[in-house]
Amino acid sequence: MIDIDKWQEIFSTIRKNKLRTFLTGFSVAWGIFMLIVLLGAGKGLENGIHSNFDSDAANSIWISPGQTSISYKGIKPGKYVKFTNKDYERIINENKNLERISSRYNIRGNDQISYKNEYGSFGINTVHPDMEFIENSFPIKGRFINSIDIEKQRKVAVIGDLVEEALCKKGESPIGEYIKIRGVPFKVVGIYSENSNSDEERRRVYIPISTAQMVFSGGNTVNSIALAVSEMTDDESEQFEEKLKASFASNHNFDKEDDRAIYIRNNLDNIKEFRNAFQGIRMFIWIIGVGTIIAGIVGVSNIMLIVVKERTKEIGIRKAIGATPWSVVSSILQESILITSFAGYIGLVLGVALMEIIAMNIPADSMMFKNPDVDISVAISATILLVVSGSIAGYIPARRAAKIKPVIALRDE
Amino acid sequence: MIELKGLHKSYITGNNKLHVLKGLDLTIEQGELVSVMGSSGSGKSTLLNVLGILDSYDEGFYKLNNTLMDNLSEKKAAQYRNNMLGFVFQSFNLISFKNAVENVALPLYYQGVNRKKRNMIALDYLDRMGLKEWADHMPNELSGGQKQRVAIARAMISKPKVILADEPTGALDSKTSLEVMDLFREINSSGITVIIVTHEKDISEQTDRIIHIKDGIIGSEFTSKN
Ligand SMILES: Nc1ncnc2c1ncn2[C@@H]1O[C@H](COP(=O)(O)OP(=O)(O)OP(=O)(O)O)[C@@H](O)[C@H]1O
Ligand SMILES: [Mg+2]
DSSP, X not given: OOOHHHHHHHHHHHHHOHHHHHHHHHHHHHHHHHHHHHHHHHHHHHHXXXXXXXXXXXXXXXXXXXXXXXXXTTBXXXXXXXXXXXXXXXXXXXXXXXXXXXXXXXXXXXXXXXXXXXXXXXXXXXEOTTHHXXXXXXXXEEOOOOHHHHHHTOOEEEEEHHHHHHHSOTTOOOTTSEEEETTEEXXXXXXXXXXXXXXXXXXXXXXXXXXXXXXXXXXXXXXXXXXXXXXXXXXXXXXXXXXXXXXXXXXXXXXXXXXXXXXXXXXXXXXXXHHXXXXXXXXXXXXXXXXXXXXXXXXXXXXXXXXXXXXXXXXXXXXXXXXXXXXXXXXXXXXXXXXXXXXXXXXXXXXXXXXXXXXXHSOTTOSSOOOOOOOHHHHHHHXXXXXXXXXXXXXXXXXXXXXXXXXXXXXXX | OEEEEEEEEEEEETTEEEEEEEEEEEEEOTTOEEEEEOOTTSSHHHHHHHHTTSSOOSEEXXXXXTEEOSSOOHHHHHHHHHHTEEEEOTTOOOOTTXXXXXXXXXXXXXXXXXXXXXXXXXXXXXXHTTOGGGTTOOGGGSOHHHHHHHHHHHXXXXXXXXXXXESTTXXXXXXXXXXXXXXXXXXXXXTOEEEEEOSOHHXXXXXXXXXXXXXXXXXXXXXXXX
């Protein structure tokens, strides 16, 4: 293959036939370019829409109490269901496949928080330590609520990075300082952030639920329970929900068919819906992508066909002066491989460059489009596919042309 | 050098069969300068194409340099064309996107001679044709006579045993034709067999032997006075 003379011969042919080289190259480069833009756009759209979902753990389930709607054992509908710490403990005891669990008590009244001379409204969340992983609220400074905080009912708080930004002067760390929640001072022990598009998720203040129940006279009231479960199939997930419901029904005296007595929000379902929707979009993009590649293949094949036809006479001359059929075929093949792979590379580079430029210019908080990264291996495979099909498309007519008798190739029409 | 016996060749187009060469016998010795004449459509080009292994024949035999030219593989045929034969066509058949030297050098490319060396040799041949200044010119920048001299240089560069020329002066004026004929005679004097198909009497008269084709066989032969 490393036959310098042969390559020189091929380069000189390419150089002297610029238009045809350009046309072949263009159809390949265009195909690859479009494929990358398509795949990138699809990925960007997917990432953008994905970021609209909250950043909670994908396998989380949220349970909150409602009001009965079916009479049960002589109790009229309309009864309020109330959760307590016992429900939290029961769920832990009854379910072995829990990964995380946290209950929450909602503090009634205003949610104003003050820090030194600053104050503002933030979402106050009273939680167990596991909430860190259910909400994906990871500390960037200090720590999260821990089990000792719960046990000792410590007055500690973990605040969101946007809370810090709103309350603290630049360069001043609130850790170790006190914030006041409804007049009660809480020591800041950590600052968390979330990889989320929604600012609300970063404007929370977490405090231990046990402390909150004590300080804000909540008794043992729980307003919602959040869990994260291990990976489940659809059926398993449904069974799990049924089981939860049945447990609550028997402990709180309501009909387990009652849809309003408790509410179960299963994040798994949301994610699944989103995934299904994107399966559709992805498929659509693939169909267009494959179409683009096929168009590229047809383009290259057509050009190769014309090239060979155009060169029939030249092939006749070459044969008359002693070219073997294989030397004719192989030089046409190598020429086509050279052009298509070079053009494919150009298309690749341009497509990726365009995607980079787009990625740099979309606002960071865009809700529609984000990180349009392209799977480079797909793009490379597509290039190889085009190169190979271009070669096959060139090979067949070249082979035929190389086989015909020189007289016939030489005959001027 | 060339020996033909009972050579038949027909063209089949659709349902029609056109019998062009009908049992032709011909012997040409090494170093001869021969012209082939005959009316249009008599089969002169057909004969030359068979001699040049550019086309196949149906019956009889063709021996080139005592080797039977029959059922050759494409590769073998290419070798014979490259080493033994040189072609000159009426329509020159230069490769349009290559300049004069590159065209002349091409047969050596197929012999595996490297670029530098073959271009040097080609330049030497062009010089002999008086075309050294035109080496870098593309075919479309050359006159008919210049193109034909480039084609002759290309036919000669591989030092063939036989040069076959199909109406080499057909596209040239009479003065240029004579110049080209001088070239062929010079080539012939170096021992190369030259076979020229022509219509023109003054061309054939400059050859040693004139072969007339009529009705698909050799009609009459003349050996010219000189
Ligand atoms: N490829 C072909 N297919 C069918 N018929 C052909 C083919 N080539 C030549 N012929 C026919 O064969 C006959 C001989 O053709 P050829 O070209 O050998 O004649 P020629 O003597 O060279 O004529 P000219 O002086 O006009 O060049 C003609 O009748 C021509 O029409
Ligand atoms: Mg003819």
